[in-house]
Amino acid sequence: MKLVTYTYQDATCWGAVVNDGVIDLGKRLPHIGGVAQLLAASAATRDQARQFAEGIGADYPLAEVVLQLPIPEPRKIFCIGVNYAQRNAEYKDGSDLPRYPSIFMRVPDSFAAPEQALLQPLESQQLDYEGEIGIVIGKGGRRIPREQALEHIGGLTCVNEGTIRDWVHHAKFNVTQGKNFHRSGAYGPWVVSADEFTEGYDDLRVQTRVNGEVRQDDTTARLMFDFPALIAYLSTFTTLETGDLIVTGTPTGAGIRFDPPRFLQPGDVVEVEVQGVGILRNGVEQER
Numbered sequence: 001m002k003l004v005t006y007t008y009q010d011a012t013c014w015g016a017v018v019n020d021g022v023i024d025l026g027k028r029l030p031h032i033g034g035v036a037q038l039l040a041a042s043a044a045t046r047d048q049a050r051q052f053a054e055g056i057g058a059d060y061p062l063a064e065v066v067l068q069l070p071i072p073e074p075r076k077i078f079c080i081g082v083n084y085a086q087r088n089a090e091y092k093d094g095s096d097l098p099r100y101p102s103i104f105m106r107v108p109d110s111f112a113a114p115e116q117a118l119l120q121p122l123e124s125q126q127l128d129y130e131g132e133i134g135i136v137i138g139k140g141g142r143r144i145p146r147e148q149a150l151e152h153i154g155g156l157t158c159v160n161e162g163t164i165r166d167w168v169h170h171a172k173f174n175v176t177q178g179k180n181f182h183r184s185g186a187y188g189p190w191v192v193s194a195d196e197f198t199e200g201y202d203d204l205r206v207q208t209r210v211n212g213e214v215r216q217d218d219t220t221a222r223l224m225f226d227f228p229a230l231i232a233y234l235s236t237f238t239t240l241e242t243g244d245l246i247v248t249g250t251p252t253g254a255g256i257r258f259d260p261p262r263f264l265q266p267g268d269v270v271e272v273e274v275q276g277v278g279i280l281r282n283g284v285e286q287e288r
Contacts, residue, residue, distance in 0.1 A: 001053050002190040002278070003035045003155065005072060006065040014038075016049070017190055021058020022065050028052050035191055036071045036243030039138035039154030046193070067114040070157060070191045071136065076244040077106040078234055079161055079179065083249025085222045101225045101233060106161075106247075110180045114189035117285040118162055120266055121181050126165040127264045127284065130250035131208030131216050131272035134159040135227060136191050137244040144235040149228035150201075152240065155191040158272045158280035159247050160208075162186070165256050165263070186282045187245070197276055201227050205275040206251065211268055218251035219275075225249075 002017040003025075014034045015025040025038070029049060032038050038049055081102035112118055120127045138154025162185035168178030197204075201220055208216035220226065225233070230246055255262040264270065268284040 001050055001193045001196070003038065003070060003193060004190045005035055005068040005070050007068060008060055008065045012068065015059070016053040017062060018053055018058060020062050022060045022062055023053050023056060024059045025049055025052060034071070036074075036136070036154070039136060039191070039193065040140070040242040046195075067189050069108070069111060069113050070188050071243045071245070073108045074243050074245045075241055076238070077108065077247065078245070079104050079106055079247040080225065080230060080249045081175075083223055083225055084218055084251045085224060097224060101230060103234070104175050104179060106185070107180050109182055110184055112183040112186040112282055114186065114280055115282065116183070116186070117283045118160070118186060118264065118270065119181070119183040119285060119287040120264065121164060121184070121287050124164045124166050125263060125265075126167075126256075126261070127184060128163045128165050128255045128261075129208055129210065129215070129264060129270050129272075130161040130163060130185075130254055131206050132159040132161050132250045133157075133204060133206050133220065133248050133274050133277075134187055135230070135246040135248060137240045137242060137246070138194065140239060140241040140244075142235055142239040144232055144240070146228045146232040149231035150194075152231055153194045153201075153227065154242070155193045156197070156201075156204075156274065156277050157187050157191045157245075158189070158274045158277050159187040159245075160185050160270055160272050160280060160282060161247050161250060162264075163254075165261070182287075186280060188280055189278060192277045207273045208253070209271040209273070210255075210262075210264070215255070216251045216253035220248075223249065
């Protein structure tokens with residue numbers, strides 16, 4: 001299922017996208033509070049939701065609703081740095097491949113909704129894109145064994161892990177400020193439930209386009225830390241909870257890596273496409 005949070009006639013609801021329409025699952029499953037709660041619900045409840053999604057007509061045309069962040073405020077947003085094989089070489093520092101993943105955190109309001117503009121902030125003209133695959137946790141847990149990790153994936157989404165490049169260099173050992181400017185990134189347009197990925201997650205393609213030009217293109221076959229490894233590692237030091245988001249890393253080709261760099265400018269349109277999920281699209285505006 002393509003699960004969404006959306007606004008229709010000033011009411012915020014949640015449901016499923018089928019073809020070009022939206023089915024309101026909230027009114028049919030009133031005991032479920034939203035997308036995250038459905039991902040963590042019993043198999044019987046998820047089957048019931050699927051039956052509604054497949055068995056009835058759409059309540060609203062997709063074009064008439066405003067898509068919001070699928071999970072409006074994840075409690076934890078983990079971002080993984082330098083996770084595709086060639087990314088380590090991009091740094092040209094002679095370092096060996098890492099033994100452990102690089103991790104930083106983002107706050108929810110650093111993400112724009114689908115089709116909502118990314119903001120070039122007043123303080124910088126170095127807004128950059130990073131197309132990534134996002135894991136949404138369904139069943140939470142602590143110290144999750146690698147061999148059980150996939151059971152905790154509720155679904156996948158598209159992420160633009162946008163970055164203000166000069167601000168990630170303000171301090172020696174952190175990138176937090178450059179990764180958390182208001183609406184500098186985005187995710188969505190929906191969460192595709194895990195049961196849709198019948199062939200697994202080992203070779204999913206992620207592609208980023210700016211104004212139609214392909215800038216990034218790679219597959220999860222080249223991740224240094226795959227999905228089970230990330231879930232097992234993160235859950236060692238913290239409890240993963242329903243709705244938490246793990247942003248799994250970006251391929252080579254971000255704007256900073258061009259000579260000269262090719263940062264996003266007002267008027268640009270960025271698309272992040274993830275195989276089996278869909279396309280996340282956002283324009284760029286100057287913050288006012």
